[in-house]
Amino acid sequence: MQKRKQTNRRRTIGFLVGITLSVAVLTILLVPQNSWMISAGPMNSGHEKLDCEECHRAAQGTIRQQLQANVQYLLANRDKSVYLKRQPVSNSDCLACHRRPKDNHPVFRFFEPRFKKARQKIQPQYCNSCHKEHSGKRVTMDLTNCVVCHEKLTLKKDSVDVSHKTLIKHKRWDTCLGCHDFHGNHKMKLKTKILQMHDKKRIVAYFDGENSPYSKEKHFKAKETRNDTNQ
Ligand code: HEC
Ligand code: HEC
Ligand code: HEC
Ligand code: HEC
Ligand code: HEC
Secondary structure, eight states: OHHHHHHHHHHHHHHHHHHHHHHHHHHHHTOOHHHHHHTOOOOOTTOTTOOGGGTSOBOSSOHHHHHHHHHHHHTTSSSSOOOSSBOOOOHHHHHHHHOOSOOSSOGGGGGSGGGHHHHHHHOTTSHHHHSOTTSSSSOOSOTTTTHHHHTTOOOSSOOSSSOHHHHHHTTOTTSHHHHOOSSSOBOOOOOOOGGGSOOHHHHHHHHHTOOOSSOSOBSSOOOSSTTOOOO
8 A cells, every 4th residue: 555655746746747758848949939049050051041941931820839739648648749840841741942844853753653662772852852942052962873773774775975874884873964954854955976975073072062064044943932923
């Protein structure tokens, strides 16, 4: 009897300490905008002038409602927690400005079952995997990632002087972006001679923020703001 009382009391204390800690953590998560601003890294190429809210959408409800909902969640009265103040940035945020009627590698395709292995390796189903924001760059993926999906590539008719078959046999995955872009958004004619391709250094420089080596002209332009309905 005595023992059970003790365990009960211990449980109550543990419970109260838990709640106090949780509320403290939640409060820290809710500290003003400022501390949040400081922790952001440099914006990626082209994003220097965007408002934070263009990507970081407010979560639903007032902060008080969000806080209450999360306390209810911690008390096990709710199945799900809610996002505090901001939702995570997702493909739909990027597509709000970058939606294109045509893309050689649209992210949604990579949710298909046959890309399971690719998803495990490089998560190609998210814009963020290859364009990690706040890194001050344009592209953050490894430039040889084409290997993940094109290892078995065969062309019926190959007009390149050093054939795709040969390039792949010698594992020259560093050459692909020397001729091809990834999304197919640059207006250009594909080169057919290996000596005409852009070298790897130029591609890396482009990834890091320098001008595009492919062409200045694009098929589709990004919107300046997601509420822009003119384009
Ligand atoms: C082009 C879209 C974009 C813009 C604009 C943007 N961010 Fe981000 N930010 C991201 C993405 C993507 C992440 C990765 C984490 C995630 O998915 O929420 C991130 C993460 C962060 C993080 C770390 C994770 C977190 O939520 O605490 C901070 C801090 C942050 N951003 C602050 C800012 C601030 C401040 C601004 C405005 C100066 C800003 N961001 C503008 C896309 C953006
Ligand atoms: C509010 C609109 C907006 C949102 C949201 C947005 N972008 Fe952008 N983005 C732009 C604009 C404008 C540019 C600069 C013009 C351009 O280069 O097309 C740009 C440039 C870029 C570039 C470089 C393009 C180049 O050729 O230099 C990449 C890559 C990019 N955005 C990816 C993303 C990703 C990934 C996200 C989601 C995390 C995102 N963007 C969200 C508007 C947006
Ligand atoms: C598997 C990696 C990968 C994913 C996923 C990816 N990109 Fe890219 N992206 C690249 C590479 C590589 C380049 C550079 C080659 C080029 O310009 O096409 C690039 C270039 C770009 C550019 C600049 C050239 C252009 O097309 O205008 C924009 C803008 C862009 N990506 C936006 C996005 C958005 C938005 C998403 C998600 C809907 C996304 N990317 C998903 C790899 C990726
Ligand atoms: C996550 C898988 C994946 C990755 C990574 C990937 N691709 Fe692809 N790529 C595809 C798929 C799927 C197609 C469409 C072909 C098909 O339907 O079988 C494609 C098509 C293409 C095409 C033909 C586009 C057209 O329609 O004319 C080119 C060129 C190409 N990829 C180049 C690249 C290059 C260069 C890289 C590396 C930067 C790369 N791919 C990385 C999956 C991928
Ligand atoms: C010297 C330039 C060059 C290089 C390097 C190159 N390609 Fe190509 N690629 C082309 C051309 C040109 C075509 C158009 C088809 C043709 O006429 O041969 C093409 C076509 C393709 C296609 C479309 C095939 C189809 O069914 O239409 C894919 C996918 C592709 N290349 C992927 C790659 C990959 C992956 C690499 C790297 C191993 C690569 N390419 C390296 C020039 C190049």
